[in-house]
Amino acid sequence: MIPYGRQSLSQEDIEGVVEVLRSDWLTQGPVAPKFEHAIAKKVGAQYAVSVNSATSALHLACLSLNLGPGDWLWTTPNSFVASANCGLYCGANVDFVDIDPDTFNMSADALSVKLADAERLDLLPKIVVPVHFAGQSCDMRSIHKLSQHYGFKIIEDASHAIGGQYQSKYIGNCEYSDMTIFSFHPVKIITTGEGGMVVTNNAEYADHMRRLRSHGITRNSAEMSHIPDGPWYYEQLELGFNYRMTDIQAALGLSQLSSLDNFIKHRKAKALCYEQAFASIPIRPQKALVDAVSAWHLYVIRVPVSQHLSLFEHLRTQGIGVNLHYIPIHLQPYYQQKGFKKGQFPQAEAYYHEAISLPMYATLSDEQQSLVINHVVTAFL
Numbered sequence: 001m002i003p004y005g006r007q008s009l010s011q012e013d014i015e016g017v018v019e020v021l022r023s024d025w026l027t028q029g030p031v032a033p034k035f036e037h038a039i040a041k042k043v044g045a046q047y048a049v050s051v052n053s054a055t056s057a058l059h060l061a062c063l064s065l066n067l068g069p070g071d072w073l074w075t076t077p078n079s080f081v082a083s084a085n086c087g088l089y090c091g092a093n094v095d096f097v098d099i100d101p102d103t104f105n106m107s108a109d110a111l112s113v114k115l116a117d118a119e120r121l122d123l124l125p126k127i128v129v130p131v132h133f134a135g136q137s138c139d140m141r142s143i144h145k146l147s148q149h150y151g152f153k154i155i156e157d158a159s160h161a162i163g164g165q166y167q168s169k170y171i172g173n174c175e176y177s178d179m180t181i182f183s184f185h186p187v188k189i190i191t192t193g194e195g196g197m198v199v200t201n202n203a204e205y206a207d208h209m210r211r212l213r214s215h216g217i218t219r220n221s222a223e224m225s226h227i228p229d230g231p232w233y234y235e236q237l238e239l240g241f242n243y244r245m246t247d248i249q250a251a252l253g254l255s256q257l258s259s260l261d262n263f264i265k266h267r268k269a270k271a272l273c274y275e276q277a278f279a280s281i282p283i284r285p286q287k288a289l290v291d292a293v294s295a296w297h298l299y300v301i302r303v304p305v306s307q308h309l310s311l312f313e314h315l316r317t318q319g320i321g322v323n324l325h326y327i328p329i330h331l332q333p334y335y336q337q338k339g340f341k342k343g344q345f346p347q348a349e350a351y352y353h354e355a356i357s358l359p360m361y362a363t364l365s366d367e368q369q370s371l372v373i374n375h376v377v378t379a380f381l
């Protein structure tokens with residue numbers, strides 16, 4: 001089976017991990033901060049906080065923005081459930097903003113309309129989480145403009161998008177947001193096995209998230225409410241978690257990061273190859289924004305509804321591990337129980353009936369890609 005996505009590990013990656021295994025520190029050692037610095041430097045943010053998953057990163061980002069009961073978090077229905085669940089972890093309410101049918105990202109126009117309605121009802125969101133779907137940036141300039149008018153915070157879910165660019169700068173510089181989170185799950189662009197990172201230009205948010213990822217404990221006497229009893233002393237100041245990234249993971253991430261530009265180059269070439277091969281068949285690829293360079297985490301096509309299921313099944317039978325990103329979050333039984341209804345986000349639902357993710361990863365070979373292309377193209381003859 002040709003999968004829709006997979007990791008690419010080099011001999012150096014393996015050696016980097018083995019080196020940590022032979023060292024004194026397995027977790028909370030010197031490598032995690034090194035990986036944090038390297039990510040911050042790469043994407044152009046001031047601070048980076050490593051954690052054990054992007055789900056944890058979203059949770060801590062929401063907590064550091066003081067999201068709590070009575071507040072609202074808005075995101076896109078076309079995402080993995082984690083983009084919405086982070087609001088619920090904090091006891092807040094979650095709602096969705098429909099997608100643009102061409103970019104498959106949160107629509108800035110739909111956001112604008114929904115905000116105007118919410119203002120009248122005094123139900124404005126505290127946080128909006130745009131997701132850079134498949135690796136292509138949302139229209140961050142417009143979303144940021146709206147945040148200034150309505151006063152909400154922005155967490156960019158860039159789980160798909162490390163190495164992608166917006167307005168000629170790397171996604172993660174946080175020019176148009178308060179924070180950006182990345183995922184290092186094996187299907188994403190670079191991996192640590194499991195792992196995630198929050199980047200921000202705000203020192204307070206970063207310090208708070210560092211404390212929260214380690215039980216809410218501080219060893220900094222300036223933050224303590226008592227004079228230390230002795231050199232062993234620490235204080236728990238709030239309820240935190242164990243969300244730390246291990247040095248084993250960080251070593252893999254640090255080594256993977258050195259391949260990032262190369263991975264993106266390969267993904268871009270494959271995207272171009274798909275685009276050219278499909279130019280004359282009735283499918284819709286993701287529309288490219290002029291000021292965005294996608295990281296190409298996914299290659300998604302929209303096919304006519306009448307052929308969607310049969311093409312999907314045909315490709316799977318041929319050993320091509322196509323997938324579907326995403327089942328709209330509001331259609332999940334858990335969210336239906338919360339009162340969301342079918343028909344509420346019609347663009348995301350229409351997209352769901354047409355979308356197929358084709359294999360896309362750095363080591364997908366030319367022969368494998370040709371096989372995928374042939375099966376797709378002949379289905380439309």
Ligand SMILES: *Cc1c(COP(=O)(O)O)cnc(C)c1O
Nearest residue numbers: 053054055080082159183184185
């Ligand atoms: C993968 C993913 C996450 C969660 O990432 P983990 O590291 O697996 O927790 C969140 N949001 C989006 C959009 C994702 O694709």
